[in-house]
Amino acid sequence: MRKKCCDIKITIQQAHDILLSHGLSRTEIKTNILILLAQSHTPQSANEIYNSIGKNKCNSSTIWRTLKQFHEKGIIRELNLGEDFFRYEFINQDKQDKHHHHHIRCRNCGDIKQLQHCDLSVFEKMIGQLGFKRMEHYLEFTGICANCD
Amino acid sequence: MRKKCCDIKITIQQAHDILLSHGLSRTEIKTNILILLAQSHTPQSANEIYNSIGKNKCNSSTIWRTLKQFHEKGIIRELNLGEDFFRYEFINQDKQDKHHHHHIRCRNCGDIKQLQHCDLSVFEKMIGQLGFKRMEHYLEFTGICANCD
């Protein structure tokens, strides 16, 4: 069985609460994107979201503007999984920082699995010694999954 | 003093040798790109290379095609440093695999430093257990460097 990435069921009401608490307007599109991201088991690209919402129901620039806003507010995470586009992932508000993790993507079929563990203390110590602050890191793996091998 | 990333001086002759040993033709453009990458202290983007070579001396599609070839041959590494474009880095032929490393980029000024150490054994064990093979990883850091803080 596939490991879920987020898979958090949130109600419209909860989505509205999240939007409100971040000072964002509670529009249908924002609500839909938020619910979609929350219950996705894989980080979604702007285009995937666009298709899921329905190209007739929303414009792609709106998707993008919304994602940028969510990202700025810290509602979602912007991921660079070594593809030539970004993916976005809902950040579970409850266990916020504790849910930090990475991904492994199959270079063949594109399947993405989530890794539960992240210990980069060695790196962060090194980088701290270089004088850097407010660090962020991108650590993503690709490989060939069992199905493709 | 800034930590150098590659900073390897190679002669035209050495560049030619590298090209030959990889079955590539010894053209002026390939030679120039190779020397440039070898002596760059920072991974270079296609556009930076284009500017360095001189827009009048080479076409950007040639730069791209050359970079793709070098990458396929394993002469250079393609890096995704969390920017919206790729950077390329010369792989020192002598100590090939031993020179594996990562980078930290300042989100403010863009300065890039190299990290000397990479211990991702924990991750790789985990991923192996998920059934993945032939793994590659992208681990890059961003932060605010001492100058920008």
Place this chain on the structure above:
DNA sequence: CTTTATGCAAACGATTTGCAATCCT
């Protein structure tokens, strides 16, 4: 001479932007 490389122009896909119309508060 046959293959590969290059320049040029045009295509592409992801992402961004300006503007006018429309929805929230």
Place this chain on the structure above:
DNA sequence: AGGATTGCAAATCGTTTGCATAAAG
């Protein structure tokens, strides 16, 4: 009402591709 949001069309930018010409082996 007044600022935020959306749709639409067009712009940008990184990257790729087709085709005709020039250079390499």
